[in-house]
Structures are given as structure tokens and as C-alpha cells.
Amino acid sequence: MFNIFDIRQERGILGQDSRTLGADCYSLIWVRFGQCSFTYRGKTIVCRKNELLFIPPGIPAAELRGSGGIRESMMVRFSPSGAFTTGSLPLLARKEPLRWVTHMPELLLEKLLIIVDQWTERDRYFSIMCAALLTELIVTINREVDEGEKAPSSIQHIERMKHYIEEHYRSKITKNELGSCIRVSPNYAAALFRKVTGLTISEYVHLKRMKTANYMLRHSKLSVQDISNHLGYSDSSYFNRVFKRLVGKLPSEVSAERTNRE
Known part of the structure; x- marks a missing residue:
């Protein structure tokens, strides 16, 4: 579980001043669209659509505001709590920031929006719910990072299947159809889709x-x-x-x- 210090969802064009993220906790930023720029130790990182930036504690970093035009991003600042230590997940043991292009944006967006909703509504036990949801999110991200970059052919297959779904989502879509779409067996298409996106076809x-x-x-x-x-x-x-x-x-x-x- 985690202690959460701040959750933000920001849209539009931000001001010209930079904003310090702080070095006392972890920062997780996800860019939904547009781009965001960050600096740390004299380096600049530009994050674009569907990219994650994970900044461990001990690294003073700042977001360069107004540098990316119109964009939307989500940020969570947190630290491990209780029995959850930095050795629990490789992601928490990192000493340097990680920029990662996720291939499961729909799944991460679903989880992040629920966290933002819980944090904003502040219903009973919201902090416990947010911590549990964030734990699930971090584990999901860590699994994707552990698997490494996907082969270009796999990404092409996923994009073709997503395009097929975009064209036919109002009808029943089966693994047989998606298998035919990318010329592989239905079971392989379904397994590949879930492995890369984190979601079943349904x-x-x-x-x-x-x-x-x-x-x-x-x-x-x-x-x-x-x-x-x-x-x-x-x-x-x-x-x-x-x-x-x-x-x-x-x-x-x-x-x-x-x-x-x-």
C-alpha cells in the first residue's frame, strides 16, 4: 500500500513558470495527450501521448510549464507505507527517472480516472481506496516494464486489431474475427491482445x-x-x-x- 500526498489531473495550456515536483516522494506522471517537459539534474525529458514518467525520491525535478501547448496529464505523488518497501517492486528500487511508452493506455486511463474520482469526491475511506487502486496500477506498470519493449510485429498486430474494433465495436466482436484480421489463430490473437493491452477483447x-x-x-x-x-x-x-x-x-x-x- 502507499501513502498518497497529491493527485492532479490538468488540462489546457499551463503558465510559463516551472513547477517543482519535490524530491521527498515518488512522482508518477502520465500524459494523456499533448506533451509535458520536465528537468532534473540539468537534463530535460519530454513526455508525449501515452508516455509515463516515473521519478524516484531524492531527485529534485521540475515541470516546465507552458512548454508543451495544449495537453492533458495526470500526476500522483506517493510513498510506500507499512510492509510495502522499496524492495517490493523493481520500479520502486530505481535510482533514476524512467520514461516509458505504455501499450495499455486504455487500461491505465481507466485505473487513473477511478483514482482521480475517489480523490476528488473524498467519500468515506477514500484514502484507503486510492492507495489500493494505486498499488494495483503500479504493479500493472511494473509488469509491463519487466516484459520490456514489445516486438514491432506485435505492436502492428495490436494496432490493426484496435482499428478493426474501432470500425465494428457496436457489433459483437470475436477472437475469430481478430485472428482473421491479422492472419493468426484466434487463440493467439486473444492472448496477444491481452498480453500487450492488459485487457481482454471483450x-x-x-x-x-x-x-x-x-x-x-x-x-x-x-x-x-x-x-x-x-x-x-x-x-x-x-x-x-x-x-x-x-x-x-x-x-x-x-x-x-x-x-x-x-
Whole structure:
């Protein structure tokens, strides 16, 4: 488990002054889009979309604000607590910053958004929940780093499968279809997809659908039932359960927020 000192989600163009991150704890930064620049020990690191920057304690670092244009990033500052020591995970034993291009951005975004929500809402026991979620996130990142850079052919396969899903996500998508898409066996396609993205094919499709549903609930005039049908869910109660699990709210609650704004 971890003690969390600060969690931030920032969007847009920041001011021109640099911001010191502090050297008394770990800092984990993930760039969702755009780019961010950081300096430490006279060096400059530029992080772009889907890149992680992990800075261990003892290294004074600063973010160069206003240097990356429009962007969105998330930052968590933390330290291990209790029986969780720096020797528990190789990532925590690092002495130098690590910049890492993740191939599982959808999974990491899902986990980070839940952490941000918990930290912002500050419901009962939120600090314990955030610490547990961050532990899961750090372990997920460490596993990906342990496996090392993926072969270019694997990344090409994943991108082709993601593109196929983008084109057909409203319909049922099977491992047979994705196997045919990249000309490999269905089981290999499914195993490769999960190994690289951290998600099963079904989980990835649900995430894509819920992202679209969330947007439609906020910006369209369609009812929850209409959106459920549009996205391929014949059972609206199942749609509600999946949406609640992945977004943290019921579709009706998001739709009500839109109505209130109008």
C-alpha cells in the first residue's frame, strides 16, 4: 500500500513558470495527450501521448510549464507505507527517472480516472481506496516494464486489431474475427491482445462502447434506451451495470446532468 500526498489531473495550456515536483516522494506522471517537459539534474525529458514518467525520491525535478501547448496529464505523488518497501517492486528500487511508452493506455486511463474520482469526491475511506487502486496500477506498470519493449510485429498486430474494433465495436466482436484480421489463430490473437493491452477483447470493446455512451449521454438528445440499443446492448439493465462499473455513475445520472445544464 502507499501513502498518497497529491493527485492532479490538468488540462489546457499551463503558465510559463516551472513547477517543482519535490524530491521527498515518488512522482508518477502520465500524459494523456499533448506533451509535458520536465528537468532534473540539468537534463530535460519530454513526455508525449501515452508516455509515463516515473521519478524516484531524492531527485529534485521540475515541470516546465507552458512548454508543451495544449495537453492533458495526470500526476500522483506517493510513498510506500507499512510492509510495502522499496524492495517490493523493481520500479520502486530505481535510482533514476524512467520514461516509458505504455501499450495499455486504455487500461491505465481507466485505473487513473477511478483514482482521480475517489480523490476528488473524498467519500468515506477514500484514502484507503486510492492507495489500493494505486498499488494495483503500479504493479500493472511494473509488469509491463519487466516484459520490456514489445516486438514491432506485435505492436502492428495490436494496432490493426484496435482499428478493426474501432470500425465494428457496436457489433459483437470475436477472437475469430481478430485472428482473421491479422492472419493468426484466434487463440493467439486473444492472448496477444491481452498480453500487450492488459485487457481482454471483450473488456476493450466495453470500454470503447462506454466512452461513446458517456459522450452521447452528455451531448445528444437520445435517451438511455436509445443509446443502449445504438451500442449493441439488447438488455438495457446489462448496459446500466457495465456503464456503472466502468464510469462510476448510472447512465441516468449522467443524462440528468445534461438535462440540468439545459
